Amino acid sequence: MQIREFDALDDPALDDYARLTDVALRRAIEPEGGLYLAESLTVIGRALAAGHQPRSVLTSARWLPELERLLDGHDVPVYVGSPAALEELTGFHLHRGALASMHRPTLPEPAELLRDARRVVVIENVVDHTNIGAIFRSVAGLGADAVFVTADAADPLYRRSVRVSMGTVLQVPWTRLPEWDAARALFTDAGFQLAALALADNAVDLRSYAAAAPERVAVVVGSEGDGLSRRALAAADTVVTIPMGHGVDSLNVAAAAAVALYALQV
Numbered sequence: 001m002q003i004r005e006f007d008a009l010d011d012p013a014l015d016d017y018a019r020l021t022d023v024a025l026r027r028a029i030e031p032e033g034g035l036y037l038a039e040s041l042t043v044i045g046r047a048l049a050a051g052h053q054p055r056s057v058l059t060s061a062r063w064l065p066e067l068e069r070l071l072d073g074h075d076v077p078v079y080v081g082s083p084a085a086l087e088e089l090t091g092f093h094l095h096r097g098a099l100a101s102m103h104r105p106t107l108p109e110p111a112e113l114l115r116d117a118r119r120v121v122v123i124e125n126v127v128d129h130t131n132i133g134a135i136f137r138s139v140a141g142l143g144a145d146a147v148f149v150t151a152d153a154a155d156p157l158y159r160r161s162v163r164v165s166m167g168t169v170l171q172v173p174w175t176r177l178p179e180w181d182a183a184r185a186l187f188t189d190a191g192f193q194l195a196a197l198a199l200a201d202n203a204v205d206l207r208s209y210a211a212a213a214p215e216r217v218a219v220v221v222g223s224e225g226d227g228l229s230r231r232a233l234a235a236a237d238t239v240v241t242i243p244m245g246h247g248v249d250s251l252n253v254a255a256a257a258a259v260a261l262y263a264l265q266v
Contacts, residue, residue, distance in 0.1 A: 001078045003064065003080055009088060014058070014089060018090070034103060035055065038162060039096055040097055041098055042166070043162055043167035046167035046170045046171060047167070053074075054071070054076045055102065056077045057076060058086065058094070058098060059080060059094075111186055118217075119217055120144055120145055120147065120218045121144055121218070122150075124223065125153055126253055127152075127154045127224070128154065130160060130164050132149075132169075133161040133164025135221070135254050135257045136156060136161070137164070137165045139168070140168035140172050141168075143261070143265060144219075145173070146172065150177050151179075180229075180231040191215070194235055194238070195209065195220065195236065196228050196233055196236035196238070197220065197222075199227070207243070209238065209263075217264060220236060223253070224252075
């Protein structure tokens, strides 16, 4: 690694890390620029283990020994500044060791991920990065095989999503889905049943569904406010609901995904 100490915050080499609390700016720089940010030594380590390539790293001097171990074999610049300079540059206190600007990997084709999978999750139009990250963490922890994200859903590689997932978005295979007509054909051709988590008069209780679940199931979860779209519900083979009590009609989308995956464990 190439250690480069800095004082000037307007150095163009530091642009990947500037004003990270501005969501609009991050969306402009990260996906379109082919980058994402890995925050913390743990997440950076998982990104590197997944084969992702770093462009640069930002840190303070105290973390250099650990970074030297992590970056063994990667000839990338490591920008080192004081804690005060790092906070002024990024807009927040960098207390997790380091930030790395990573090149985004090429997303696989959906059919490729479905080929050997048995349990997957489809995220439709979920826009909260915290929920995205929490869903990925449940997928990793509860043994599902892949995640499929619709075009209007939030970016799984946005910094908050990666952090909340504890880096599991870098381990769980995922990709974007086409529109529902084409997406349904992909799942049907691969032998999957689409199980939509939603409230409906014809919904099947999750316990009953899990007791006789088909071999291949795609759990479909929807946006925080409106839930699943009409097109998603029309594409589903079954609508499944989680029984609730005390006048509560539903769970948070990330919690619902976790409950469904636990019930469907095989």
